[in-house]
Each structure stands twice: as C-alpha cells, then as structure tokens.
Amino acid sequence: MPASALSPNIAFAILLVFGVLWIVFGWWLGRNNNSLDDYMLAGRNVGLAFASATAMATWVTSNTTMTAPQVTYQLGVWGMVGYSLGAVGLLLFAPLARRIKTLLPHGFTSGDFIRRRFGTTAWRIFLVISLFYALGWLISLGMAGGILVNALSGLDYHLGMSIILLVCVSYTLLGGLKAVIATDFIQTIIIIVGVVLIAFLVIDNVGIEELHSNLDEQHPMLLNLLFPAAIMFLFNNLLFGVGEIFHSNVWWSRAFAFRQDTGAKAYTIAGLCWLPIPIVAGFVALAAPSLGLNIPSADMVGPMVAGNILGTTGAIIVFIVVFSALASSLDSLLAATSDLVTQDLYRGHINRDATDAQCFRASRYIIIGLGVFTWILCVPRLTTLASLLYFTGAFVASAIWPIVFGLYFRWVTGKAAALAMVSGATIGLAAYFIIGYYVAALVSCAVSLVVIVAVSRLDRHANDFQFEKLSGEQA
C-alpha cells in the first residue's frame, strides 16, 4: 500500500485551523439573530452574489467531489457526464423558485406547501420521504468526511468523521442560515480555485494518451459509449438530481430567503457554474488505472488519485477543497432539516400552538440531535457513498410530479399526490434491488407520473383548488 499523501499531523492541523475559523465566523454572524426569520431564513433578504454562491456551494457536496469520481470509475465516461446532469435540477428550479416565493410569501418549508396544497395525508408521506432523504444525505456527508481524511492521511475514519461533524454542527448552531450562506460564499471560492488547480495538475502529470491507452487495454468498458449500465444511469441521475432539489427543504428555504427577483437568477448561475465540476472530479478517477493504484473501495478513488499524483501540496489542496465542499453542504442540510423538523414535526404535530420563540429554541436542540443521530449512523460505515445516495433516489424522484404539478395546475388532488409518492417510492426501491442503483429514480419518477395523472383525472374534485389559499399566514 503506498504511503499516505498527507501526514496525519498535517491533516489534523488543517481540520483544526479551518474548524476554528468556521466556528468563530458562525458565532460572529449569528450574534444578531433575533427572530425565527433571522435564524431560519436570514431575514428573507439575501442578494444575488450570496444567493448564487450558496446555491452552488451547497450543490457541490462531498458527493460531487467523491461520488462523481466513483461513478466515473465504475461507469466510465457516461458516468462522468451523467453526474454533471445533476445541474439540470438547479436550472429547472429557477422558475420554480420564483413561483414558490410568489405563492407562499410567508412560507417556511417545502412541507408547508405540501400541507396547504394537498392536505395532511400527503404531507405526512412527504415528510417521511424528505426526512429519509435528508438523513441519507447527512450520513453520506459524514461518511465522506471520514473516508476523505483516511484516504489522504491514514488518520482514523472515525476521528475524521467526528471532527467534521462537530465543526459543522457548531457553526450552524451558532449562526443559523446567515452563517451557512456566508461560509458558503467563501467555500465556493475555495472550491472553484481548487478544482481548476487540480484539473491542471492532473493533466500535467498524467498524459492523456497514456491514460487512454491504459484504459483501452485493461478497462475498455470505461471508454465505451455503448456501456449499457452507464446509458441507463444518464437520465436516472438527471431525474434523481431534479427530485433532490425539487422536494428538499434545503432549496425551498433558500427560495424563501432570497429577495423576490433574486432566486431565479441565482439558481441559473449556480447550475451553470456547477456543471463542469463533476466532469473535472470524474476525470481524475480515470487516471487511477494508469497509476497502478489499488482502490479498495470505489468511493476512495478521487482522493487517492489526487493524493498520489499531486504530492503533499496537491493533497492539501484536495483536502481543503473537499472539506469546504463537505462543510458547505452539511451546514445547509443541518439548517434545512432542522427547519423542516421544527415547523412540520414540532409545530405541525407536537406543539401546534408553539410561538416563534419556542420554535427558535427547539430548532437549536434539533440541530444538535440531528448531528448526534448522524454520527451514530456513520460509525459502522455500512456501504459506499453512491449506493447510499442512490438508495434515496427512489424516494425523492416520486415527489417530482406532486411538486411541479401542484405548483402550476389546479387539477392535481391530494389523494393523487399521496398515491403517486407511495407507489413511485415502492416500485423505485424494487427496481433498485432487482436491476441496480442506476435506475431507481427513473422508475420511481415514471410510476409517480402515471399514478398522479390517472388518479387526478378519475377524481371528481379535480380543478377545485384555489391557489390564493397558499398565500395566507401560517395556518
């Protein structure tokens, strides 16, 4: 086994320095949070630069920097391209963000919309899907932190994972969404600069011709444009990304937080800026065979290749970039999931008369609780990042049509939305186990579409919904 690219001491020092920086910054930003709107939605007044940066940084996750190389290593060129189709979700959310802000000027969460638009049953099903996805994503982020640190420096997986979770929980707790967005802005700059540097260094160190001939001889399917599983992966990943963004409170909370005319532009800019990043990250993985690297688990290929060819300096760059990507997504997810649990579970089910002050207090405990729960589930390291991530695809893709049709058309009923989500998720999960992870979201989306249209058309109460009902204060 080759020596680690970074010494454990350097890795620990980087974690400590950046960890303290983010926590102090979070505390400083959060000292003026006086209301629930301030804490959860940054005062509903975020401008274009910060809006674009936070949207892009949040979508550049550890999955972008580690799962993109993994799927490229497993599915080749189409794996890399397919992963970058995740940008489509951001681009298509741009018009939805404008619609959401218009329809629900006093809204807090995606759950708010589902409850008011479709009623209690659909709302509860949606919450199960949303929380399951949020926890899956949180666990994948926590695991990625441990894997990254271990792959680059040999530092124990559990130690790296614990430190990263502790740092992110701390500054999110102290600063709320303001801290999340401000740190995202800085993390975006780090990510863009770092990725450009890494791409340049990889091409400089490993010739394209050598890379191509090695793959062609020993791993021919990775260059094959008729690789069947990879072809199946393309639209599956596009629809998975759409499902993630359309349903998740991470993006809805931003739509509520951004200024009125900012959301659509911010999501468009973010989508276009994000698109090349998984291509670069995926390309790095194709260098692994040329380097004769033993990749124990496919989700380690990205940091292992970068560490091997870039030396210590390059490994430090990779470490900081991926740590920034992790932190920028973990904080957003913690904040948004806490919002959802606070509004939809605590206020929606447990304490219906909760005041804003009570919700403000509850949200902080919920952030801590989410951090602890995530840590517990990260400890056993149950599977690879891609398998975990795409497991949630069957769930989130089933929510696409209830969201989209529900925002624009009156004829979709609550019963149809509920049945679409349940049937899509169930059959999507079956497809995950019977065929593979690369079709689960696509199957779920297709089934959900058929069910929502068929059941709505059969319901005599279709065309009854009045959109004006959505714009009132919290019910």
Added chain:
Amino acid sequence: MTLSTSSLVWAAETSLSSDTTLSAEGYFVLSWTTEPESQVPVLLQQSTSENFFSPLDTTLAANGSITLTGFEDGTYYFRARQEGSGFSDTVVVEVVHHSLLRAFTFFLVGLVLFVILVLTIVMGNRALVDEQGKQARETNNAS
C-alpha cells in the same frame, strides 16, 4: 529419506473472495486475507483462461481489497498468493452486461419524462403570465 528444507517452511495460505460471481456492470470487489497475517505483498493473477494462460499480474498489500472496473462481457479467473506460498482457490467472476435494448428503453423513458417536465414548467409559467396579464388588463379597465 531426506526432507527438503523448503517443505519445512511454514506456507502462508491466501484466501481470495469476490463480492459477486455475476456482474451486470463490469465491476466487482475482490478481497483477500493471508493466514498467518504478514506484511509480505500478495500477487494477484487475472486471466480469461481457467488455466491462467497469459495472466495479468498485480502486486497488492498483504491484506485488503481491490475494486476492479471496466470489464467487458466474459468470464474472468482470479487467484492470489504470497511469495513462497501456493495459490489461493480460483475465484470466477462472470460479466454479462445488460442488453442494449434494455439500456436504450430506459434511456428513452428518461428522455420522455424529462421532456414532459420541461414542457410542464414552460407551459405552467406561460399560463401564469397570461393570467397575470389578464388580471392587469381587467384592473386597468375597472379604473
């Protein structure tokens, strides 16, 4: 009778296993252990022939796993050993990719869903713009 010294040397046993014997994607994970444990590297041999004709050799760490990817349809044979020891049992992995018909069927279904999604958003926004325009005209007429 004399015994050769080599037969008195304790031979480490290498165990090799795969996470699957049938792969539809051309990737799989091989894992190996040595008994007793040692730091001596392991030689992994890969061949498309049961007799390991023209094998591809890879040197690996003593204990661990390796993810192999990018294999075309076919049957692949693997075995491993430490220097001075005998080979492990042969592990056989068969790669049978999904058919192109199945692949393109999923692709076309995905394309149709994507087109419906884009049209829905475009038409939904256009209907809203028309409705807002109509309301603005009615307000102007009333005033």
